[in-house]
Amino acid sequence: MILVVGGAGYIGSHLVKELVETKEVVVLDNLSTGHRSLVDRRAHFVEGDLGDKAVLDKLFSNYPIEAVMHFAANSLVGESVQHPYKYYQNNVANTLTLLHSMIDHGVKNFIFSSTAATYGIPNVELIDEQQPTQPINPYGRSKLMVEQILSDFADAYDLHYVVLRYFNAAGAHESAEIGEAHDPETHLIPIILQHLLGQRPKISVFGTDYDTPDGTCIRDYIHVTDLARAHILALNALLSGEKKSATYNLGNGKGYSVKEVIDTCERVTGRKAVIEYTDRRPGDPARLVATSEKIYHELGWKAEYGLEEIIASAWKWHKKGFIGK
Numbered sequence: 500m501i502l503v504v505g506g507a508g509y510i511g512s513h514l515v516k517e518l519v520e521t522k523e524v525v526v527l528d529n530l531s532t533g534h535r536s537l538v539d540r541r542a543h544f545v546e547g548d549l550g551d552k553a554v555l556d557k558l559f560s561n562y563p564i565e566a567v568m569h570f571a572a573n574s575l576v577g578e579s580v581q582h583p584y585k586y587y588q589n590n591v592a593n594t595l596t597l598l599h600s601m602i603d604h605g606v607k608n609f610i611f612s613s614t615a616a617t618y619g620i621p622n623v624e625l626i627d628e629q630q631p632t633q634p635i636n637p638y639g640r641s642k643l644m645v646e647q648i649l650s651d652f653a654d655a656y657d658l659h660y661v662v663l664r665y666f667n668a669a670g671a672h673e674s675a676e677i678g679e680a681h682d683p684e685t686h687l688i689p690i691i692l693q694h695l696l697g698q699r700p701k702i703s704v705f706g707t708d709y710d711t712p713d714g715t716c717i718r719d720y721i722h723v724t725d726l727a728r729a730h731i732l733a734l735n736a737l738l739s740g741e742k743k744s745a746t747y748n749l750g751n752g753k754g755y756s757v758k759e760v761i762d763t764c765e766r767v768t769g770r771k772a773v774i775e776y777t778d779r780r781p782g783d784p785a786r787l788v789a790t791s792e793k794i795y796h797e798l799g800w801k802a803e804y805g806l807e808e809i810i811a812s813a814w815k816w817h818k819k820g821f822i823g824k
């Protein structure tokens with residue numbers, strides 16, 4: 500059985516939907532930002548906090564858990580600058596509690612959701628895993644701290660782990676049964692689509708004076724289903740003993756500017772956006788684009804979906820409208 504912590508969130512719920520096809524799954528989520536209705540009914544569900552060691556100890560005693568996949572975290576750069584305590588508590592201290600309970604119960608396999616924000620402002624066109632990790636905000640630092648903890652735990656306690664550094668997750672499940680449902684929403688693609696549905700009066704483009712061809716920031720958008728598939732490959736590599744520990748980027752290898760994303764949304768939806776150009780948002784690097792060659796060579800993963808497909812799947816989900824928790 501696999502424990503998915505944060506399985507009611509955006510990326511976690513997509514992973515669970517794939518994983519239940521081949522494994523028994525138990526989800527732990529405190530529903531602070533996740534939604535019970537996003538969790539596939541075939542998974543067991545426990546509402547609880549990953550910072551609560553008693554809850555965790557009970558889980559590990561009650562279920563025969565062979566691996567933990569950890570998605571539960573706060574993930575907004577701006578908020579992390581305003582409330583660093585929240586980020587170090589939830590993302591670092593609570594993860595430490597989870598790892599402590601795992602070690603106590605002899606569970607040795609761990610998959611960790613990390614981020615491109617661990618790199619800071621890289622000075623290269625394509626970021627590989629060898630780039631220095633110099634995060635520029637508490638969110639990125641909190642994720643990097645956990646990566647460092649994992650490395651020490653691997654040495655001391657024989658923990659086996661895979662760190663997956665996501666670039667910009669986007670899109671929705673092809674069924675449109677689950678998708679992105681943040682409140683408040685801060686991410687570019689859902690904001691554009693909400694606007695095109697008439698739920699927002701306009702879109703703000705944060706900064707037009709970056710050192711990029713059209714002056715707006717460039718990001719690497721990766722379909723959430725591609726992310727889910729990478730997790731399953733990583734899990735199987737750990738469970739089979741083929742991999743002990745590794746760190747991989749997950750991206751498409753292609754960068755799109757904010758303007759290009761808006762253009763693509765207009766094309767896919769056939770609707771026209773009202774755009775306002777504003778100042779930069781603090782903490783945004785000009786360009787973040789991954790190379791995912793390492794995971795391709797080692798686990799055979801590569802992104803299958805491009806930007807248009809990502810947006811088309813998200814559009815189907817947003818048009819349907821998300822109801823309730």
Ligand code: UDP
Pocket residue numbers: 576667685686687688690702703704705706716717718757780783
């Ligand atoms: N962005 C924007 N307007 C918005 C939301 C985002 O111009 O309303 C820009 C943001 O500055 C960044 C890119 O879109 O350059 C992607 O931002 P998002 O918050 O989706 O992801 P992040 O890269 O911060 O993880």
